[in-house]
Amino acid sequence: MERNWADLLPELLGSCSQGLCPNDLSAFRAVCRSWRSAAVEESSDVPWLMLADKKGKRCREFFCLQCQRVHKKFMPEVKARRCFSSRGWVLTIGRDWELHMLKNPMSRGSHIINLPNLNKFPNIEVENLRRYYHSYGAFINKFVISDSPTTSPDFRVMVTYYYNARLGLWKPGDEEWTKVDHPSSFNFDVIFYRGCFYALNANGHILRCDVNGPTPSKAQVVFEMPRDLLGLEQMYLVQSTTGSLLVVSRRGQYRPRGTFRFHVFEIDLVAQSWRGIKTLKNSSLFLGWNSSFSLEVDEKHHIKPNCIYFTDDFIDNSRVTKDGGGKDMGIYHLQDGTIEPHFQGKSYSHYSPPLWIEPNF
Numbered sequence: 001m002e003r004n005w006a007d008l009l010p011e012l013l014g015s016c017s018q019g020l021c022p023n024d025l026s027a028f029r030a031v032c033r034s035w036r037s038a039a040v041e042e043s044s045d046v047p048w049l050m051l052a053d054k055k056g057k058r059c060r061e062f063f064c065l066q067c068q069r070v071h072k073k074f075m076p077e078v079k080a081r082r083c084f085s086s087r088g089w090v091l092t093i094g095r096d097w098e099l100h101m102l103k104n105p106m107s108r109g110s111h112i113i114n115l116p117n118l119n120k121f122p123n124i125e126v127e128n129l130r131r132y133y134h135s136y137g138a139f140i141n142k143f144v145i146s147d148s149p150t151t152s153p154d155f156r157v158m159v160t161y162y163y164n165a166r167l168g169l170w171k172p173g174d175e176e177w178t179k180v181d182h183p184s185s186f187n188f189d190v191i192f193y194r195g196c197f198y199a200l201n202a203n204g205h206i207l208r209c210d211v212n213g214p215t216p217s218k219a220q221v222v223f224e225m226p227r228d229l230l231g232l233e234q235m236y237l238v239q240s241t242t243g244s245l246l247v248v249s250r251r252g253q254y255r256p257r258g259t260f261r262f263h264v265f266e267i268d269l270v271a272q273s274w275r276g277i278k279t280l281k282n283s284s285l286f287l288g289w290n291s292s293f294s295l296e297v298d299e300k301h302h303i304k305p306n307c308i309y310f311t312d313d314f315i316d317n318s319r320v321t322k323d324g325g326g327k328d329m330g331i332y333h334l335q336d337g338t339i340e341p342h343f344q345g346k347s348y349s350h351y352s353p354p355l356w357i358e359p360n361f
Helices: 010-017 022-029 033-038 126-136 315-320
Strands: 048-050 059-064 069-074 082-086 089-093 099-102 112-115 140-145 157-161 166-170 178-180 187-193 196-201 205-209 220-224 234-239 245-251 261-268 273-277 283-287 293-296 307-310 330-333 355-357
Touching: 082 140, 082 355, 089 140, 140 187, 157 187, 166 187, 166 196, 196 234, 234 283, 234 293, 245 283, 261 307
Parallel strands: 187 234, 283 307
Antiparallel strands: 048 059, 048 355, 059 069, 082 089, 089 099, 099 112, 140 157, 157 166, 166 178, 187 196, 196 205, 205 220, 234 245, 245 261, 261 273, 283 293, 307 330
């Protein structure tokens, strides 16, 4: 007796669709109408690793941590463009100086937002912009959005630019970028935390920019890290899964063998205090060219707890090494300091190395 797979109970189909990665869920929905209606809503709690740009290819490859497979998606909008990510959105920058924001590439449907071009940043001469852009491959080094544009029309965008020495702000309707006034220094990272943008500079200052306050284009120092805690290479700001503010120090990027250690600190802005963190318990951090984020993990995620998942965000690796950036990636275990790979293949690029896409559907 032949079985009609379309007549399976909706409860059974719904149960079968749970736990599928977005790519497999799309295939599940495509089987027939009854399977599509019974499938769970498209969602993902697992980050995707957007692999390096391949010259001449209009598709981009993504590595799924959940199913441990590489998936392809037709994305001509990112061809030969440098990419960053924040809250599931991808910022692209091309040699035409144009900037675009793309909705989470692994979600259904498309949404593109055009931002002011690179020559719309204040006090930047075009000749200097051209020299910097072609010698370093990127004018922008960090990108973060306050909210998802699909859920909040009043979202804001902040970037670090021009040797990471400046902060730029944009909101829908602006034709140019706004320069944020702040103490002059190299900026390691920037995030959106509890209604404000926060940046961390090389002097160990944590800066706050309240875009809804009386001085939306000014950042003020709200915390100073002790000098002996400062990393000499790269540092990150991350919001933990419990809502606290973390500073992460990364060591080894300048060495031939790459990253070998991370240190994590919890910052209390109210008490003006800090403490070292030895364990992330049942959560993990994701660092790199993306806006840093944390996730609480469980068995179905296939993500290891108490770990730091990192990608190669040292720009010199992308610029001057033979194969480009993408070698210095892995999973750092806070418990014992060991490092293992999260992606077994090779994915290198001089222009657009791998980066994490935060789950946000």
